[in-house]
Amino acid sequence: MTDHVRDHDAHVLNDHYDALTTGSGESLVARLRAVFHDAGCDLEHLTLDEVAGIDQLHLGGRAASRSLAALGALRSDQRVLDVGCGTGGASRLLADEAGCQVVGVDITAAFVEVAExxxxxxxLAQRTRFLCADAARTPLPDSSFDVIWCQHALMNMPDMAGVLAEWRRLLVPGGQVLLHEVVAGENLEPLALPVPWARTEATSHLKGRESLQASLEAAGFVPVSVRDVTETALTWHQKHVRREAVGEKTARLPGPALIFGDEFVEMGRNLRDNLAAGKVRILDGVWKLA
Incomplete structure (x- = not known):
């Protein structure tokens, strides 16, 4: 993949995830600080519960991250790379609850600023750090991580082979990959759009389960435990329908609508419908570097 193509992909993702900054001229971190301030929070001493609404932008929230961490049996002595870290919620959870040292990487500069x-x-700044980089070419040394962690991010990465090659480079021998990912379902009808990761078909890079697993195995990753958690994800999402329907207008603390704007309600509804129709599935699992 050429640098020109990579730069284009980065621009597309920044436009998608930081669209409100382009429209308003006010940065994401400035908007978040204003809402937290209006909610009566101490901007320099926030709790993990206070930031939960914009902490982990994936189905299942913290519960899904905890489930994946348990599946991978994470230990406090492990070094973790959180790929597609977003605002850093999973990185902080792993640092706080598992005691890991975590580096988060994301191509969206606004997310990295918020994460820091x-x-x-x-x-949790002593146990987490963040950098803005392409997941397929990070400025990190070889064999510097015990675990690659990735939740709902591969569907935004067109250069799958490059990303997996980078994971292989960064992992120690016998290291693990922990994935919680959206994949294409058996229903091949077009997706209802927009969804949280894409507004058009051209910017959605979903792979089917078999294709994803084949790519991982071709890159040298052996499956240890792989689960279809679609029903769990759909149940979790349905519990949040009412909150999404009101657009968080009554919420004091910030939620995803502050990132995605009013369109988030439609995105959430479409994601639910795509799940229910079998157009997308949700997997989580552990792979080991052979």
């Missing part, structure tokens, strides 16, 4: 602030404000 939230980790400092929640007292």
């Amino acid at each position: 602030w939230l980790s400092a404000a929640t007292g």
